[in-house]
Structures are given as C-alpha cells and as structure tokens.
Amino acid sequence: MRKVEVFMEEKGIAIGDYIEVVEKEDNRMITHKGIVMPPYELSKGETLTIKLDNGYNIGVLIDQIFEVRILEKAKPREEISFKEVLPKKPELPNVTIIGTGGTIASKIDYKTGAVHAAFTAEELAKAVPEIFEIANITPKLLFNIMSEDMKPEYWKKIAYEVAKALNSGEDGVIIGHGTDTMGYSSAALSFMLRNLGKPVIFVGSQRSSDRPSSDAAMNLICSTRMAVEDFGEVAVVMHGETGDTYCLAHRGTKVRKMHTSRRDAFRSINDVPIARIWSNGKVEYLRDDYRKRSENEVWVDDKIEEKVALIKVYPGITGEIIEFLVDKGYRGIVIEGTGLGHTPNDMIPSIKRATEEGIVVCMTSQCLYGRTNLNVYSTGRKLLKAKVIPCEDMLPETAYVKLMWVLGHTQDLEEVRRMMLTNYSGEITPYTRFDTYLR
Amino acid sequence: MRKVEVFMEEKGIAIGDYIEVVEKEDNRMITHKGIVMPPYELSKGETLTIKLDNGYNIGVLIDQIFEVRILEKAKPREEISFKEVLPKKPELPNVTIIGTGGTIASKIDYKTGAVHAAFTAEELAKAVPEIFEIANITPKLLFNIMSEDMKPEYWKKIAYEVAKALNSGEDGVIIGHGTDTMGYSSAALSFMLRNLGKPVIFVGSQRSSDRPSSDAAMNLICSTRMAVEDFGEVAVVMHGETGDTYCLAHRGTKVRKMHTSRRDAFRSINDVPIARIWSNGKVEYLRDDYRKRSENEVWVDDKIEEKVALIKVYPGITGEIIEFLVDKGYRGIVIEGTGLGHTPNDMIPSIKRATEEGIVVCMTSQCLYGRTNLNVYSTGRKLLKAKVIPCEDMLPETAYVKLMWVLGHTQDLEEVRRMMLTNYSGEITPYTRFDTYLR
Incomplete structure (x- = not known):
C-alpha cells in the first residue's frame, strides 16, 4: 500500500468524501476544501489529490498534511435515467452514442485501483452536459468490453447498430x-458501411474520466461536433496534442494508436487528418477530398472471412509459421515485412506454397510510414513472382481488416488482388504527401 | 518501358555514357554535358538524368531534348585495389569499415533495373574520398547479403569482427x-559487445549510390566522424532530415526504421538521439549520458537462444499461435500487445500454459511509443498473474533480440525477469521524456 492509501485508511477517508485539509508548508498553514479523488495509479502515492470547489485538482503531499477533517461523506451515485431529465430540442440535430466499453466508459475500481469498464453510456453523457447543447443525444449501451477483447463479430454488431440509427433519421453516430x-474497428466499419452519407465517429479516452487528466470530456464534445458536420465518413476523433486546444478527426482507415498513454496517441499515418476540432467549437477542415453528408441509405456489407492472420517478420523468423497457418486452414495472411516489404529469402518457398494452395498473401511494411514497393530489390521481385500482393501505403492493421472483408466476397486470387488495390474508403493514398511523416 | 528507356534505346545511350544534350525550352537552346545516370525507378520516366561535370545532377525532360550526342561511351569500372592508392597517414585515427551488404553497398543492375548487393567495401570507400581525410580506412567485406536475410548467426560474426578490429588497435568501427x-542488428551488437569503449557505428543508405538522391556518401562521412569521436557505444548514423544538413547518431537499442523510403527513416523511439553530425563536420551531442571512449578490451558475449518468436496481437487472433510455438519447442515469446501491453483475454490461457511449461513471455506495445504498464487494467493484471514480463519502454524488436540474448545465459524465469528489466545498453529509459514522441 502506498503512503496515500495508508493515510486514507488511517483517517477513514474515502474517494468522493468532501474534506478540509490543512497543509503546513514551512511555517505557513494553508487550508483547502474539496472532494477526494482516486490516487493516480502511476504516481508514487505520496500525495492526496482533491478536486477544489472551483473544479481544479490539486495534490497535497501527505507529509505536509497537518490536519484533515471530513466535512461530508461521499454519497452513492444518483441513478436517474437522464432521458427523463433532458427532453429533445427540435432545433438540434440528433446523434446516437453507441457504447462498446473502453476507458472512455470506465471507472476506477476503488478497491483494487484497477480500471474496469463500468460507466453506461447514460452515465457518461450525464458527465458531459456540453454535448446536449450540440445535439439531442440518444445513448445506447451495445456492449461493455475492453477493446483488447474486440472481435470481428462485434464489428458486425456495431455496424448494424450504426446503420439502424442512421437509417431511422439520426444525423450522426458516435461510437465510444x-x-x-x-x-482496427474504425477500419472495419469503413469497409462494412457501404453507401455511407453521415458521420460515424469513433471516440475513446486515454485516461479514465475519474482521473484529473482525463481526455474523455473534450474528446466526446469534439466527437459530437464532428457528428453533426457536413461529413459522411467513418473517422476517429481524439486529442490532437497533449493540451486541451484541439482534437483531430482522422480517416478511419489511416489512423493508428502510436503511444501507450499520451492523450495525443492517435495519428494519421501517410495521410493528413480530415479536420481539426478546436476547443472553441470551430471545425477546421485540413483537406477537401472528404465525402460530404448525404441522405444515402447506408447498408451493411459484413461478409468477412475470419481465417486471416497478421504476421510480422524479423531476423530469425522461419517459414514454419506460414506452413502452420496453411495447415490450419487460414485463407489469407498479411505480412508486416521489413523496409519496402521484404521477408527473409528463406521464407519465400513457404509463401509460394501458401499462394499455390490458394491462400492470399499480402505485403505491408513494419516501418508503418511510406509505401511498399516490391520492384526495387531482388527479394521483392521474388515475392511478386510468388504472387504476393503489395498493399501500397496501407497500414498493416488496415490491410488485415480489409483482407478479411475482401475474402468474404471472393476467393479468386486475381479478384482479391483487384479489390485489395481498389481504394474503397481512403485506405490507399495515390501518392504520399511529404508532410505526413511523424506528425 | 518508360519514355526515358525508349529514348535511350532509340539513341543507343547507355548508363555511364558521357553525352551532350541540347535542350529546347521555349525558344532558347541550352546545352548540358555529363554522365548518364540510371533512371530513378519510381519516377514517371519522362526525364533523362545526367551528372554534370561539377557533380550536380539534373533531369532533362525527354520532350524538350532537341539533340543528343554521345561524346564517350561508358568504360568498364576500374578494378584497382584502393589500398595501393592510399597509404596510411600517421596523424589520423584508424577506422575499419566492415561491409555486410545492403543498399549502401549496392548498385543497380542495369539490365533489370533492380538493385543488387554488389559494391565491395573498397569500391564504396573509393566513391567517398572525404572519409580518407578523417581517418585511415581499412575496408573489409565480411559478407554481402541484403539485410532482410540477416540472421542471428551473422550478428555473431559481425560482433567478432568488430572486437577483433577494436582490440587490435582500431579507433572505431563502421558497419555498412x-x-x-x-x-535489429544494432540492438544485437549492443548486447553482445561487452566492455565496449570505442564507437561501433552502423550505417546504411536508403537510396543506392548510383542514384542522384543517394544518401550513401553523406551517411558514410558522418559515420566516419562519429567513429573517431570520444564515444564508446553502438550507434546507428543516418540522415536526420531529408536534406543534406545533418545526420543523427541513434543509440543502437532505441532506433527503428520508421519509413520505407525517406532518407530520414531512422528515428530514436522513446529517447533522444545521442548526437547530431552536421554536414560541416561538427558533432553536436544532444545528451550527456553516453559512454565515453576508453581503452577497454571489448569481448563478445554471443550466447543466444534462437528459439524465440515475436508475435503481434490483433482482434481475432487466437491462442493457437502460442500453442504452436510451445509445441515447436520455442523457449521465449515476445508479444507486441495493444496499448499498454494487452492481449485478448481469450489468449491468456495459452500464455499461462506457455509460462507454466517454462517458456518466457515478454510484453511490449505495438504503439511503439510509450511504456508498457500491466497494472492499469484488469487484462494487464491477469497477464501479470500469468507471469508475463512487461518490458518497460523497450522496442518490440529490441526486446526480441534481448530475450534471445538473455535466454542464452539463463532459463530460470526469475533470473530472466531480472535480466530483462536490467538496463544493459540503454534499452530501457528510466522515464520517458516528453519530447521524444514522433520526432
């Protein structure tokens, strides 16, 4: 147990209690009043964090606490359905928020300190009242899983839920x-939602909403703004930099989580984000080649082949992993090759065996940035001869999702190749802009 | 065939010919003289590139060529050993360049347009005379393979060659x-070369030296400067930005190729580069916590366990890949998890089986930037219970190489854990600097 936990236990203080703390700094005594926040789980645990009446959070060093008094014990969370509280305003657009779980819908388990998926979409919406001034919000908790457990079958469920909402008159959909x-999910919906004419916005948060540094509220506000825009694609809306200045809307097929913990972890790779959503509400488009809003009826094309694998190559890898996948009945393999899209030459016979047995093998690059090109070096040419499909500048993750979707439609190699190289949802950029590297 | 190739065939022009071209631009006639360069393989092929007498390359639009004359046919390459030409200067430090292959030592096969590993270290050194003003150069062609075919056994050979050179009095070693x-190789040598006190510099090039835009010469010059510095670690020296302003020296365990084709593809991840080497020769250190030069005798600790795999997880992956590796007798598995270091919960039983059978499972993040943390979410805690070792902010590729090396020394899980979490060669940063993201 860290110092803060020992202190709280000794003093009988619980998260959510309204307290008064007297801090002794040198010879001065300073008094603070506020609500006790959960100790930040990565800290050394030497401070007590309280949310002051003005909403600001401060940390007080345990060693400097002279006196502490509990003014009011924490109350159990109110359980009002927010639908009763907030009637629809006819002048506002209508947005459905579909909850699927994740940190944006999570709270800290005060007993263990770990974060669990727990908030319902209702609770979440209640916590961010600003969004009700942008749109009439219909929250819907579809399921509640952490995203590491996301599976292709869930992509389909989300896609149908989105289509149902949009085709019944909603102006946009947000997916928590x-x-x-x-x-991966934003790529999947980019392919599955055909004839889309309204915004479908994925949003998440890197810090749970219980935490002082949470990005949940601003991300949700910016998503709601994007969900009512003149825009008709799948996008991911997350913090654009670590401060609260703006969020970015990234195309669903070109976005990647590039940092384990930063609020600006999501980045467009090999592409320019679609728009910047400023904290003052202004939406600034960063490009003009995006699909505008239309009254299209969206339909779900969810035919996918799940027997697809994503393999990263490295020095020392052998062909046996490819042989294993062939033996296990996989229908497609996406390779994250080195550089322009290479594997060790030793692996090529196994790859050839795979393609000869009708298994599709696609090539992407573990560099992430840049474009595959199998024409430059002799290894690349041998891979082309082995019928490997180089996936232009597609992300490995997007190529994986796309190959599942393509193989759901055809198993004919030439037709698979044609579809993999057809740009369905902005997954391929015709040429790579110089200013899209490491931004 | 592209326009330039048709034109060259029609006119009987070969790569290397010395020609005179009369270009018609509006009503002006401009005459250029120079050597014909290979057409840039990614261009539309509408220009003829020639190297002028002043060394500068220009492209002339085929459509604007009014007249062309061959002044001198290309001569076969001279085959003088450059050792005869360049006697050692006693006042200069001594640097060995070990050639292993790759683009920096490659030339275009003019028949197919593809690039083959072909130059010897001698030829390469001849092409960049500037390095002989920095040091006495001893070139040594160890082998000649493209790096996609690099294997752990070659790392050992390189390590022994480096140790031999340094312990026989060389002041630094460059590895092409x-x-x-x-x-991967720079990480491997970082672990294998113990008690190192001199610079060991990896260098490569993203464009072969036959190409107008080649980075080979400047990278080699900057590597040579770094190889004679007061520095005693393994580093990678490559272009720091796309222009020819500076190169960066990256720590061997913290560097990654982040772009398929840009000259500034190599980046320090979660860390600050060691130094900037300006094109005017100045070496500017960007940090002060690097090892300085010493007269240590380096020794090679090349005990490695090759039965290690690197696996990237994704939605839809199952535990069967882990089961396969266990059945195949693998001793270690490095997982490239999602976010802070997660796998689908479905995979955890297979991971548990692996660790129960004595196979070491390490966790890194496919985000690349940031640090693993298995204490935040319940999935992470379950992975910790399954005895997975979270690898701090180590790159997946470095963790893979390190696990091979650690398993070469011990198979005891607790000792493996201790060694994986011991910082041997800068592979773990104690805290992540804010300014190391996407630079």
Whole structure:
C-alpha cells in the first residue's frame, strides 16, 4: 500500500468524501476544501489529490498534511435515467452514442485501483452536459468490453447498430470504444458501411474520466461536433496534442494508436487528418477530398472471412509459421515485412506454397510510414513472382481488416488482388504527401 | 518501358555514357554535358538524368531534348585495389569499415533495373574520398547479403569482427548494413559487445549510390566522424532530415526504421538521439549520458537462444499461435500487445500454459511509443498473474533480440525477469521524456 492509501485508511477517508485539509508548508498553514479523488495509479502515492470547489485538482503531499477533517461523506451515485431529465430540442440535430466499453466508459475500481469498464453510456453523457447543447443525444449501451477483447463479430454488431440509427433519421453516430484496437474497428466499419452519407465517429479516452487528466470530456464534445458536420465518413476523433486546444478527426482507415498513454496517441499515418476540432467549437477542415453528408441509405456489407492472420517478420523468423497457418486452414495472411516489404529469402518457398494452395498473401511494411514497393530489390521481385500482393501505403492493421472483408466476397486470387488495390474508403493514398511523416 | 528507356534505346545511350544534350525550352537552346545516370525507378520516366561535370545532377525532360550526342561511351569500372592508392597517414585515427551488404553497398543492375548487393567495401570507400581525410580506412567485406536475410548467426560474426578490429588497435568501427533490419542488428551488437569503449557505428543508405538522391556518401562521412569521436557505444548514423544538413547518431537499442523510403527513416523511439553530425563536420551531442571512449578490451558475449518468436496481437487472433510455438519447442515469446501491453483475454490461457511449461513471455506495445504498464487494467493484471514480463519502454524488436540474448545465459524465469528489466545498453529509459514522441 502506498503512503496515500495508508493515510486514507488511517483517517477513514474515502474517494468522493468532501474534506478540509490543512497543509503546513514551512511555517505557513494553508487550508483547502474539496472532494477526494482516486490516487493516480502511476504516481508514487505520496500525495492526496482533491478536486477544489472551483473544479481544479490539486495534490497535497501527505507529509505536509497537518490536519484533515471530513466535512461530508461521499454519497452513492444518483441513478436517474437522464432521458427523463433532458427532453429533445427540435432545433438540434440528433446523434446516437453507441457504447462498446473502453476507458472512455470506465471507472476506477476503488478497491483494487484497477480500471474496469463500468460507466453506461447514460452515465457518461450525464458527465458531459456540453454535448446536449450540440445535439439531442440518444445513448445506447451495445456492449461493455475492453477493446483488447474486440472481435470481428462485434464489428458486425456495431455496424448494424450504426446503420439502424442512421437509417431511422439520426444525423450522426458516435461510437465510444477502447483505444487499444480502435484503429482496427474504425477500419472495419469503413469497409462494412457501404453507401455511407453521415458521420460515424469513433471516440475513446486515454485516461479514465475519474482521473484529473482525463481526455474523455473534450474528446466526446469534439466527437459530437464532428457528428453533426457536413461529413459522411467513418473517422476517429481524439486529442490532437497533449493540451486541451484541439482534437483531430482522422480517416478511419489511416489512423493508428502510436503511444501507450499520451492523450495525443492517435495519428494519421501517410495521410493528413480530415479536420481539426478546436476547443472553441470551430471545425477546421485540413483537406477537401472528404465525402460530404448525404441522405444515402447506408447498408451493411459484413461478409468477412475470419481465417486471416497478421504476421510480422524479423531476423530469425522461419517459414514454419506460414506452413502452420496453411495447415490450419487460414485463407489469407498479411505480412508486416521489413523496409519496402521484404521477408527473409528463406521464407519465400513457404509463401509460394501458401499462394499455390490458394491462400492470399499480402505485403505491408513494419516501418508503418511510406509505401511498399516490391520492384526495387531482388527479394521483392521474388515475392511478386510468388504472387504476393503489395498493399501500397496501407497500414498493416488496415490491410488485415480489409483482407478479411475482401475474402468474404471472393476467393479468386486475381479478384482479391483487384479489390485489395481498389481504394474503397481512403485506405490507399495515390501518392504520399511529404508532410505526413511523424506528425 | 518508360519514355526515358525508349529514348535511350532509340539513341543507343547507355548508363555511364558521357553525352551532350541540347535542350529546347521555349525558344532558347541550352546545352548540358555529363554522365548518364540510371533512371530513378519510381519516377514517371519522362526525364533523362545526367551528372554534370561539377557533380550536380539534373533531369532533362525527354520532350524538350532537341539533340543528343554521345561524346564517350561508358568504360568498364576500374578494378584497382584502393589500398595501393592510399597509404596510411600517421596523424589520423584508424577506422575499419566492415561491409555486410545492403543498399549502401549496392548498385543497380542495369539490365533489370533492380538493385543488387554488389559494391565491395573498397569500391564504396573509393566513391567517398572525404572519409580518407578523417581517418585511415581499412575496408573489409565480411559478407554481402541484403539485410532482410540477416540472421542471428551473422550478428555473431559481425560482433567478432568488430572486437577483433577494436582490440587490435582500431579507433572505431563502421558497419555498412542494409537498412531493413539494421535496428535489429544494432540492438544485437549492443548486447553482445561487452566492455565496449570505442564507437561501433552502423550505417546504411536508403537510396543506392548510383542514384542522384543517394544518401550513401553523406551517411558514410558522418559515420566516419562519429567513429573517431570520444564515444564508446553502438550507434546507428543516418540522415536526420531529408536534406543534406545533418545526420543523427541513434543509440543502437532505441532506433527503428520508421519509413520505407525517406532518407530520414531512422528515428530514436522513446529517447533522444545521442548526437547530431552536421554536414560541416561538427558533432553536436544532444545528451550527456553516453559512454565515453576508453581503452577497454571489448569481448563478445554471443550466447543466444534462437528459439524465440515475436508475435503481434490483433482482434481475432487466437491462442493457437502460442500453442504452436510451445509445441515447436520455442523457449521465449515476445508479444507486441495493444496499448499498454494487452492481449485478448481469450489468449491468456495459452500464455499461462506457455509460462507454466517454462517458456518466457515478454510484453511490449505495438504503439511503439510509450511504456508498457500491466497494472492499469484488469487484462494487464491477469497477464501479470500469468507471469508475463512487461518490458518497460523497450522496442518490440529490441526486446526480441534481448530475450534471445538473455535466454542464452539463463532459463530460470526469475533470473530472466531480472535480466530483462536490467538496463544493459540503454534499452530501457528510466522515464520517458516528453519530447521524444514522433520526432
């Protein structure tokens, strides 16, 4: 137990209690009043964090606490359905928020200190009242899983839920999603939602909403703004930098989580984000080649082949992993090759065996940035001869999702190749802009 | 065939010919003289590139060529050993360049347009005379393979060659290496070369030296400068930005190829580069916690366990890949997890089986930037219970190489854990600096 936990136990203080703390600094005594916040789980645990009446959080060093008094014990969370509280305003657009779990819908388990998926979409919406001034919000908790457990079958469920909402008159849909696999899900919906004409916005948070540094509220506000825009694609809306200045809307097929913990972890790779959503509400488009809003009826094309694998190559890898996948009945393999899209030459016979047996093998690059090109070096040419499909500048994760979707439609190699190289949802940029590297 | 190739064939022009071209631009006629360069393989092929007498390359639009004359046909490459030409200067430090292959030592096969590993270290050194003003250069062609074919057994050979050179009085060693897997090899040598007190510099090039935009010469010059510095670690020296302003020296365990084709593809991840080497020759250190030069006798600790795999997780992956590796007798598995270091909960039983059977499982993040933390979410805690070792902020590629090396020394899980979490060669940063993200 850390110092803060020992202190709280000794003093009988619980998270949520309204307290008065007298801090002794040198010879001065300073008094603070506020609500006790959960100790930040990565800290050394030497401070007590309280939310002051003005909403600001401060940390007080345990060693400097002279006196502490509990003014009011924490109350159990109110359980009012927020639908009763907030009637629809006819002048506002209508947005459905679909909850699927993740940190944006999570709270800290005060007993263990770990974060569990727990908030319902209702609770979440209640916590961010600003969004009700932008749109009439219909929350819907579809499921509640952390995103590391996301699976292709859930992508389908989300896609149908989105289509149902949009085709019944909603102006936009927001999907609350864990950040770990959000890029995979946004790619999946980009392919599955055909004839889309309204915004479908994925949003998550890197810090749970219980935490002082949470990005949940601003991300949700910016998503709601994007969800009512003149825009008709799947996008991910997350913090654009570590401060609260703006969020970015990234195209669903070109976005990747590039940092384990920063609030600006999500980045467009090989592409320019679609828009910047400033904290003052202004939406600034960063490009003009995006699909505008339309009254299209969206339909779900969810035919996918789940027997697809994503393999990263490295010095020392052998062909046996490819042989294993062939033997296990996989229908497609996406390789994260080195550089322009290479594997050790030793692996090529196994790859050839795979393609000869009708298994599709696609090539992407573990560099992430840049474009595959199998014409430059002799290894690349041998891979082309082995019928490997180089996936232009597609992200490995997007190529994986796309290959599942393509193989759901055809198993004919030439047709698979044609579809993999057809740009369905902005997954391929025709040429790579110089200013899209490491931004 | 592209326009430039048709044009060259029609006119009987070969790469290397010395020609005179009359260009018609509006009503002006401009005459250029120079050597014909290979057409840039990614261009539209509408220009003829020639190297002028002043060394500068220009492209002339085929459509604007009014007249062309061959002044001198290309001569076969001279085959003088450059050792005869360049006697040692006693006042200069001594640097050995070990050639292993890759683009920096490659030339274009003019028949197919593909690039083959072909230059010897001698030829390469001849092409960059500037390095002979910095040091006495001893070139040594160890082998000649493209780096996608690099293997752990080759790391050992390189390590012994480096140790031999340094312990026989060389002041520094440069290793010419293909860029695809250079980060893996630099990590491997960082662990294998113990008690190192002199610079060991990996260098490569993203564009072969036949190409107008080649980075080979400047990278080699900057590597040579770094190889004679007051520095005693393994580093990678490559372009720091796309222009020819400076190179960066990256710590061997913290560097990654982040772009398929840009000259500034190599980046320090979660860390600050060691130094900037300006094109005017100045070496500017960007940190002060690097090892300085010493007269230590380096020794090679090359005990490694090759039965280690690197696995990336994604939605839809199952535990069967882990089961396969266990059944195949693998001794270690490095997982590239999602976010802070997660796998689908479905995979955890297979991971548990692996660790129960004595196989070490380490966790890194596919985000690349940031640090693993298995204490935040319940999935992480379950992975910790399954005895997974979270690898701090180590790159997945570095963790893979390190686990091979650690398992070469002990198979005892607690000792493996201790060694994986011991910072041997800068592979773990104690805290992550804010300014190391996406630079």
